[in-house]
Amino acid sequence: MTKQDKDLAMAWVRQHLVPTTLLGDSISPYRLKHGLQQDTGVYLAVDKFIELLLEMGYVQKKTGAFRLKMVPELRRRFKRGDIMA
Numbered sequence: 001m002t003k004q005d006k007d008l009a010m011a012w013v014r015q016h017l018v019p020t021t022l023l024g025d026s027i028s029p030y031r032l033k034h035g036l037q038q039d040t041g042v043y044l045a046v047d048k049f050i051e052l053l054l055e056m057g058y059v060q061k062k063t064g065a066f067r068l069k070m071v072p073e074l075r076r077r078f079k080r081g082d083i084m085a
Contacts, residue, residue, distance in 0.1 A: 005042045009052055012036050018069045019058050025070045027078065029053065035074060035083045 001009075016035070033049040036042060044052065054060065059067045070078070077083050 001042075001044060001048060005044075006052070008040050009036055009042050009044060009049075010056065012040050012042075013053065013056060016071050016074045017058075018071070019056075020067050020069050021059070022067075025068060025075060026065055027070070028065060031078065031083070035077070038083055 013036075016039075017032070029050050030046045033044055033046055036044065036049070050060070053066055061067060
């Protein structure tokens with residue numbers, strides 16, 4: 001991943017996801033990375049996307065999901081099926 005791609009991916013994460021220690025949105029990193037790719041054109045393999053989230057301080061649960069909240073606009077897009085995995 002280039003520095004430009006990483007910076008763009010980190011900006012997308014900051015804009016769309018909020019880390020939390022409480023109950024949050026239940027969505028897999030695999031689906032989230034598709035939102036990133038659709039919005040930015042940046043392709044990351046799921047393991048690289050997970051590394052990015054961990055590097056940014058997100059907490060991964062034992063199930064593989066992360067403790068996070070999506071901004072309402074992103075949550076609606078997933079619910080409507082606008083972002084497909």
